[in-house]
Every structure is written in C-alpha cells, then in structure tokens.
Amino acid sequence: MSGLKQKGIAIYRWLDSRLGLAGPVIEAAEHPIPKSSASWWYVFGSAATVILMMQIVTGVLLALVYTPTARDAWNSLNFLNHGLTLGWFLRALHGWGSDFMVAIVLIHMTQVFMFGAYKFPRELTWILGVFLLLMTFGMAFTGQVLRFDQDAYWGIGIGASIMARVPFVGSKLVHLLLGGPIIGATTVSRFFALHVFVIPGILLAFVGLHVWMVLRLGINEWPMPGRLVRRSTYIQEYEAEIHKDGVPFVPDAGWTDAMFAAAIILAIMACAALFGPIGPTGPPDPTIIQTVPKPDVPFLWIYALLALLPPKLETPILLIVPVVVICVMLALPFFAGEGEKHWSRRPIAVLMVLVIAVSLGTLTVVSLNPPWSPEMTAWSADPVQPRFLRGRTPLERQGAIVFQEKQCRNCHALAGLGGKRGPDLASVATRLTEDELVRQVLQGGGNMPAYGSALSPAQTTALVAFLGTLNGNERPARDPSLELTHSNAAQKQQKF
Numbered sequence: 001m002s003g004l005k006q007k008g009i010a011i012y013r014w015l016d017s018r019l020g021l022a023g024p025v026i027e028a029a030e031h032p033i034p035k036s037s038a039s040w041w042y043v044f045g046s047a048a049t050v051i052l053m054m055q056i057v058t059g060v061l062l063a064l065v066y067t068p069t070a071r072d073a074w075n076s077l078n079f080l081n082h083g084l085t086l087g088w089f090l091r092a093l094h095g096w097g098s099d100f101m102v103a104i105v106l107i108h109m110t111q112v113f114m115f116g117a118y119k120f121p122r123e124l125t126w127i128l129g130v131f132l133l134l135m136t137f138g139m140a141f142t143g144q145v146l147r148f149d150q151d152a153y154w155g156i157g158i159g160a161s162i163m164a165r166v167p168f169v170g171s172k173l174v175h176l177l178l179g180g181p182i183i184g185a186t187t188v189s190r191f192f193a194l195h196v197f198v199i200p201g202i203l204l205a206f207v208g209l210h211v212w213m214v215l216r217l218g219i220n221e222w223p224m225p226g227r228l229v230r231r232s233t234y235i236q237e238y239e240a241e242i243h244k245d246g247v248p249f250v251p252d253a254g255w256t257d258a259m260f261a262a263a264i265i266l267a268i269m270a271c272a273a274l275f276g277p278i279g280p281t282g283p284p285d286p287t288i289i290q291t292v293p294k295p296d297v298p299f300l301w302i303y304a305l306l307a308l309l310p311p312k313l314e315t316p317i318l319l320i321v322p323v324v325v326i327c328v329m330l331a332l333p334f335f336a337g338e339g340e341k342h343w344s345r346r347p348i349a350v351l352m353v354l355v356i357a358v359s360l361g362t363l364t365v366v367s368l369n370p371p372w373s374p375e376m377t378a379w380s381a382d383p384v385q386p387r388f389l390r391g392r393t394p395l396e397r398q399g400a401i402v403f404q405e406k407q408c409r410n411c412h413a414l415a416g417l418g419g420k421r422g423p424d425l426a427s428v429a430t431r432l433t434e435d436e437l438v439r440q441v442l443q444g445g446g447n448m449p450a451y452g453s454a455l456s457p458a459q460t461t462a463l464v465a466f467l468g469t470l471n472g473n474e475r476p477a478r479d480p481s482l483e484l485t486h487s488n489a490a491q492k493q494q495k496f
Helices: 002-019 022-031 043-063 073-082 087-114 124-146 148-163 170-178 187-218 233-243 249-275 298-310 311-335 347-368 394-405 434-443 457-467 479-495
Strands: none
Touching: 002 170, 043 087, 043 187, 043 249, 073 087, 073 347, 087 249, 087 298, 087 311, 087 347, 124 298, 124 311, 148 170, 187 394, 249 394, 298 311, 394 434, 394 457, 434 457
C-alpha cells in the first residue's frame, strides 16, 4: 500500500508541475466569505451547477442512442424506454433534471433579487444570471421538442408562430429554426444542434464566467436592515468584514452546498424512479389529435396565457412584454445599484415577487384542466349543420367534408358546437380574407399548428372556399312543429 501511495503522490506531483492546477483550485475552494453567508439560503447556485453537470452526463449518454431525424426520433425514444436496460431511467433522470434545474435557477434568481445581491459591485454577475436563466429555458424548450411527439409538434408550431410575429425578420427566423416555412424533415436536426451544441456551449461559458465573478467579487453578505450600499465605501466595508470574521468556503459553507445538492439529486432520482420519463406520447400527426397537447411544466403558464388572451392582444403582449421584462432585469443594477438590501425595507420588491409568483402559479394551475382543450369526439359526434351547407357550391361542400374529416372541430366550433381551443368559425370570413385563411391553414398561428404538410393543394382550396362562406348570416332551420303551431294560432285568431 505504501508503494502505491508513493507512486500516486509522484504522479500527482508530475501532473501538477506541468498543469499547475492544484494551487488555483485550492485557492478557489478556500476563498474567504462572510460568516453570515455560510447559510442554507446560499445553496441554490451550487445546486444549479451540480444539476447542470448531471444534465451534461445524461445528455451525452442519451445522444449515443437518440437519432435526430423526423422519421427516427420518436422510435429511438421508444427504444430507450422499452428496448434498452434502464434506458427509461436515464431518460427520466434527464427530463426531471431539466424541470428541477428551471425551478432551482428561478429560486436562485429570486433569492439574489430579494437579498439585493445585484447591487454594486455585482452588476455583471446579475446580468450573467439573467442570460443563464434564458439559456435554461432554452434548454428546456428544445429538449421537449426533441421528443417529437404530439406535444412536441404542437409546441414547435406555437413557438414558430410566436417567432413569426417578429417584425421584418419573423419569417426568416422561422425558416432558420424549422429549416423551412413549415415543420419538416430538418426541424429535429436544427433543434438537436441547438440543444446539444449551441445552447450548452453558451451556458457553460456563462457559468464559468459567473463563477469567476463570484470568486473575484465575493459572495454577497447577509443583508442587514439599515446597512446601505454606497459605491464609495462598499468594497472597503466588505473587505473589513471578511478580515474580521470571514470563513473559508470549504469546509464552512461547502458542506451545506454539498448536502443540499445531494438532496436535490436524490429528489430527481426519486421522481425518475416513481414517475418515469416524460413521453413520448403519440407519434406526431397533425391530422389526428391523439392527445391533449400540453408543454412541459415550465411552460404551462405560457400555454394558459395564450389560450386566455384575446386574439388582438396576443401579438403586442408576446412581442413587447418579454422584451420589456428582460430589459428591466438587465438595467436593474444600474438604476438600483445602491441603497437598501434588506427585503423588509424594499416593499415594492416584495410585492413584485409575490405578484409574479401568484400569477405564474395561477396560470399553471389553470392550465392543468383547461376548458379550451381539444374535444376528441367533437368532429365525429354530429355532422356539419345543414344550414352551413345550404346553397353551397360543390367545391364548398367538399371543403366542409375536409373540415369534418381533418377533425377541425376538435378545436373549432361552428355556432357553439365543437371544441373550444380555437375561436368559433361561424363568422370567420368576416375576420379573415381569403389570403389570410390560406396562410392560417398552411402556416398556423396562435395555438394552431401548421397544416401545410397535412393537406393537399386541392383540399386546401376546398377548405378555404368553405371557410370563406362562413360570414355569420346562416340561420338555423325552423322547427316544423313550431311552424304548424304558428299556423294554427293564426287560423284561430281569424275566427275570432
């Protein structure tokens, strides 16, 4: 044993003499932090980093089996679920790890905001954190798309429709994302490149820079009421506090970070074992809705918001509100970089967090059982009402058949009969021109996916011709029994 130990020490010294990593690593591990920061409130950043490492490992293993093509993506996931030993558990770890990482990063950002850790001199640290949050959401969304099941197909359609609303460059962005104007053969490979190469590369670079900033500027001290941040004196005050009662990160604070990270990893493993992987649901088929299409948990609130917003407000809110929110978050440390840190002295900050948390929570709960979900039997329960066929040309009647056979009534009602996910189409011709109808059918928009690949040109022409007749002027046929009753009443009135 002593001989092996000596050889190990010799190898370590040989490597360190050439790499020189031991000194910087030890220095980083033992960097001093305020004693008040060695707390359970400061563990979320480390936990998010550990989850990221787990996601990289499980993602690499999944990529060895996954086939990023529209034809084989769904089948490769089914093989992982049923044909590979513990493949389902690997998928479950990766999927639940994604949800946990979004939650932990959100909690960490909230804690940083409430503790005033975005103030001087940590402005850049906060800005990097904002971009890390956006990259985390990007990873979650692109990961859901790679399942390429029914939920993923709808998610791509909604995401593309939102991107298409961007002025001037919307269509170009959609072409770049999808590999064409509609969801096609190259769409999965585009999202695979984003999920495996582009976003993780940016994420790792930002994480490394974020950690470097934390080591350089120190961990934020516990906020004390009445202790103000001033650019002229803060650094001297912080260094004096470190000199007075600073403690090394390892082991004083490192053990809390390690215990919390271990607990989170165990929780992810427990969820993976108990609930299994997320999807895939039915194979992607835009002509037959085989499932209630919903995004993953981090995006359920968007799903509810899109369904509840009036159509006229969708584009302004989707394009303006996110930009404003991100700009405010990035500018926050520059217009509020000094002053009070403690949350009890910042009631507006507390109110903002409560309003955002309640709003997102409410929308998420509402989305779990929405009344606007597709009604799976609406298309087959009753035929198209005769009043919508009266006086129509053969082409328009053929369009009504397409409307019925392609299950449009799962999501759209005609005079109140049908699904509630989309708007009632009884008067759609008064809202959209023929060109707009063609575009909506082929490219989708709002909550509607693109059906360009599911309809032939002849079917599209017939369907649009039928929709173009729906102007709200159709009247239901009168009940013959009522006609007879009215006639009898008139005759009796004449007798008197």
